[in-house]
Amino acid sequence: MPAEMPYLKRAMEIVTARPHDLATVRELIRFAHHRHAHIADEDLATTIARGDVLLAREGSNAVALLITYTEPPPPSLPASAPNRVYLRAFACARTASPTVAFGAMLLVLRRQPRVRPQLLIAYGDEGWISRTLASNGMSLVEQVQFFELSNLRRGTWPPPDLPEDMSLRSAGINDLDLLAAMDALSFDLLWHYSARELHGLCMRGHVEMAVANGVPIGYFALTTDGDVASLARLAVHPDWQGRGLGRALLVASLLRAQAAGCQQVVLNTQAHNERAKTLYHSLGFRFTGRQLAIFTSLLDIAAGSES
DSSP: OOEETTTOSSHHHHHHHHGHHHHHHHHHHHHHEEEEEOOOGGGHHHHHHTEEEEEEEEEEEEEEEEEEEOOOOTSSSSSTTEEEHHHHHHHOOOSSSSSHHHHHHHHHHHHSSOSOOEEEEEEEEEHHHOOOOHTTEEEEEEEEEEEEOGGGGGOOOOOOOOOTEEEEEEEOGGGGHHHHHHHHHSSSSOOOHHHHHHHHHHHEEEEEEEEEEEEEEEEEEEETTTTTTEEEEEEEOGGGGGHHHHHHHHHHHHHHHTTTSEEEEEEEETTTOOOHHHHHHHHHHHHHEEEEEEEEEOOOSSSSSSO
16 A cells, blocks of 8 residues: 655555565564564564565665554453554664654554554654654553562561451462453553463463452462562452552562562552552662653544544
């Protein structure tokens, strides 16, 4: 699909990559002057086959690419919620402007037919990609901040203090649908974990949940890599927030990491979440200085619609 724009020196043609373009896609990602990529090389062939790779061409030369991933709609979200579409990669050769190339491909994405709205989500982990996203009308909706707790083996915390009608236990595969439904109440669309994502966390680490009257009311997910533990999730049902359950779950996660022989725990949270940051600071976590910008844009149902 051609995307002719008045400020281009030459017409830029945007096409969907085909299997015979695999070598071109690999070369662009490997040698791009600007590269933002969160995709493994072995996934490229499958991604191209799904039609999730756009190529920008100037004449016979491929000068940029954009790769997206559309998440299957989680049943734990309302039917009215837009599908989440993640920007997995954007790469641009030295001969092309990232802003112009991304804008041309975003225009093509907007014009694609769809049966329900899609929320395009992109992470601005470098200044150039953040500027490119912002210059093309994507909204900066959040800054994520990263925290760490060191010298974990020296830490001492009393066991979580829970009411008599509440208990902690490991979550199993049969619990994940209920946990995902609770997660959807605790977080908005941008942050929601589906049962599929929770299954992945169970396979890679440990998921523990708080239960009251047989119903999950909170949980944490912890993964480990060597002596570093990552607190991937800490969620509390809205009806139980403000009762100390978040602190109890956090302490339980630290004890779990300590028992696994970890020396450090890392986590992240939204910059505006002062309640969470106060809790983390109270147990010794410190801000690392790293921030990640989150950008979104709504791709509407109507062809050519703007967010």
